[in-house]
Amino acid sequence: MENPFGPNRIEYESRPILWFSQKSALISAAAKPVFVAGTRGSGKTSILRSLSTVHILEDKSLSDQVGKLAWYGVFFQLNETFSPLIDNAVLNLIPERIRFDTAAVIPRQFVIFSHYLELKIVERLLESIGQLRRDGHLKYRASEDRDVALALHREVLHFIPQPARLDFFSIDELRGGITRYVDECFNAFFFAADAGATGFRATDPGAIINKVATAITPLLNGPSFAGDRAPFFKILIDDCEALTPLQQQFLNTLVRKTRGNVKWVLAYIGGLYDTIRTIIPGQSLSNADRDVENLDSVDPREFATLCENVSSLRLYYALPDHLRSDLERNDALSAFSLKNRLGRLSVNDIIERVIISGHSEGREELVALADAAREFLSVNLRTADQQQFLLDRKARPYAEGLALALMNPEIKRRPMSKADASNLKRSIARKQGWAFLKACQMLRLHDYPYVGHQIITSLSDVCIRDFLDIMGEIFRRSVPSSSDPRKLVEFINSDLQIHLEQQRQAVNAASQRKLDGLQALSHPYEEESVRMVRALGYLTARLQTEFAEENALGTTERGIFRVDLKEMRSLVNRLEQPSGKLDEVLRRAERDGFIREVSAAGNFEVDRADPASKEMMIRLHRRFAPYFGFSYRGPYEINTIPAARMVDLLFTRHRLPEDWADSVFKELVARPALKTEFQHSLFESDLE
């Protein structure tokens, strides 16, 4: 039996399981173009595919989820060959005398780019319409077929050779004509010595798509379509980051120039696509022109729903058909209860379990802290406010105890009002991740128990691929691969928690694997990535668990690192390293989901408009947390890593990553202490 969570790129599967998510529904109904940003594995391709009409109608489960279609989706992936190909063609077509005049070249490039792209889209659109008619999803008559095709040929695509027999002309034939035309043009670009011989006919950008969309609309009539109003044409383009920056502006211009029912949906890796500029002077894309959906900044709760639905869907379809009737909840989206299986465990629950099950050394200390906290809270809070702290839970309030023990007496005063109480709760909640680490440390655990539904979804760091990796490990441990499919039914039906030890091992293995995956690559650029991940991992773990001074209260959840790119670049140049290498290393690590770029508030940064930005804020992907032993939440606090240190780590490499982390840790922790001391005395002398 295959691991249902195993192949975690949807396309590996013989029968890809697509889920029509809330987000897909939102995008399908949007009356504006939508830009979908996300890191690798955040589900961009799935969303786009679940909107493509052909994919929906080919897939029974997907079409059941979607219901009646109110749009028509055409799906595409751009490829990295696409951009140089067009650039090549442009070189051939532009007269020699203006080739170096950018102002004259760019509009021509744009026309060629859009002409090619539009034809490709129209080709695909017509092909899918023909296919849907053959499959019985569209119900137009042969005469309509011919009339529309002829009208299109007359009005828009007149540069395609005249059909031989007008009576038998059809959309399929028109599509064939486009294919031949595009192929001929492109072969001519590569082979013809003179540009005149290419037979290329420029068109007004946007015109082809606008006109074809209007002409095709009457044909979209069939049992699967909601016929109440003219459907939107959704042009779904994946992997837009493959375009060059100039081509991105071309595409934006095209987005701006098409109107009516044509709605673009562009997906790209966050930060690698220019979402604003067009090549029309004085015009840019704003929120009025398009929505930007950032898949990375989804609400954790929304992500948890996604995880639950995806795992249920995968398990459901992994079952052989005849066994589906044995399911207790025979529904693809709710057959499996992720929350019950992983367990809704708070930090306190987990620590309680560890304490009950073993004889760890620090347990008395922890129990004492927790009891003190329970006492403090029940004495100082009004009964109504005590509700907030869930004191009646079975598990002792360890996290609260640890957090309260850290607090200064002046903060730890008796909460007067309801607002005070919730402030206290919030500042304790913020310490939860740290408290978890601290408790594990006190209990002298070797491998920290990152278990339970909340922690596991949090470790996935809103990347569904990482979540599936962890689930894959859990599944492998609970259901032996050789066993009978009935075990799978049990696995799905059960509401019992999967044993915590199994979860712990799986999570640790997945974390280890992610690092191993990075290390196994010995591509020249990866070596730096490995060093960076290791170094930042150790550093984060130390920053979050060790305090040099007593007033480290505010800085428990450290782990965002600010890197001064400008200074680094100049240092790198002085070392005579290839100048682009630095950006390359950071960008690759980010794209591959090893680090995350964040804003000062800890949110994901997506629209980094300026590629020459001066600084960058990064944190490690949370899936590394179990390996290095840092918190599964946050981080929230920023530390600046001196540029020279960063260069030392990535380029000069005098030390092991671990040693590097130690020395930077000392520097980071010692420095603010010195500063405050110094300023303190200065002010005091002033006052005197």
Next chain:
Amino acid sequence: MTASTVEYRVFGHLAVTEKARDAGTCETMEADIAIVALGWETRFAAFENHLDLKVGKIVVLDFALKEANVPAVEENRRKLIAMGTRWGVEVTVITLEPSIEYQKNINLLDHLLTQMAASCGSYEGSLRKVFVECSTMPRIYIQWLIAVAFKKMSIQSLEFGYAEGIYGNAIGKEDFSSGLDRYVTVPHLQGSGGMGEEKVLLVGIGGDADVFYGLIDIVSPERISLLVPRSDKNAHIDALLDQQVAKVRETHRLEDGEVRDIQAFGLMAHLDAFETYLDGFGSRAVVNVFVSGPKVQAIAAAVLACSDSRVHLKARIPTSYAHREVSANGRYHIYRLIDLTSPACSLPGTF
């Protein structure tokens, strides 16, 4: 080689056949011209023990090297001139830029081939048959030649000669690697234009599997499939391959069906494997193919790209070639590619 005993397989518009020989009397190889790439490996000269060239001209690609007068290269040059005198064939040396400057070289070769077609071509002013000694020829040139022949339709048939080498002292992947500078699309073999609905990467790995990792980043494929060349001749090469495959499998989570062992020097075996993979991909997939193993992989990949428009052929431009000695092990392969759509090749009795 009489027409009745040769079995062809057809891929796209190309017919393919292969044979291997170990020793014995030299076989006559008739062609309009022969193209050889001058190298430092001693297997370069192996073809003189297997073939009796009857060609109009031997064209020698002499790539510029970092240091002049490398003894091994000069020795090969001397041997080649001796062969030319023995067969009574004119030897034309073409001085080229270093092999990594492939674009300049290809432009020059393109011109020269057109010129030679006029003087040596035996079919209506075009080259009917060209023999290519590919043991020491960089892959991108082999693939480009196939594209020129069967995409640009300027050569009607190609015959490749390849001498198996002995990698006695090669131990780690470093002994096969030439570094990596960048990836390029092989000219003319760019597929149908770079847009599709799924992206796939098909890789023929060689001693150094690492050279394709960069492609994963560039292409960001949704699916990766491997071809692993197996020859049972060198236990340590097999061990090395096992290690590389295990690594790729683990990091990219390949499934059993996505790793295939292929007989290392079989052209048809490679083509069959490629075809099986291609059948499994959707009709609108974009299939990036990259090979770094034996030269026959390069030939098979180029044939594939000529016959299927979904295929994009990628090649690697190395940083530099290390001078390693590879000697011939006595086995010599001949691969023949014929354009079935060309009248020059479909006349009965011509092949």
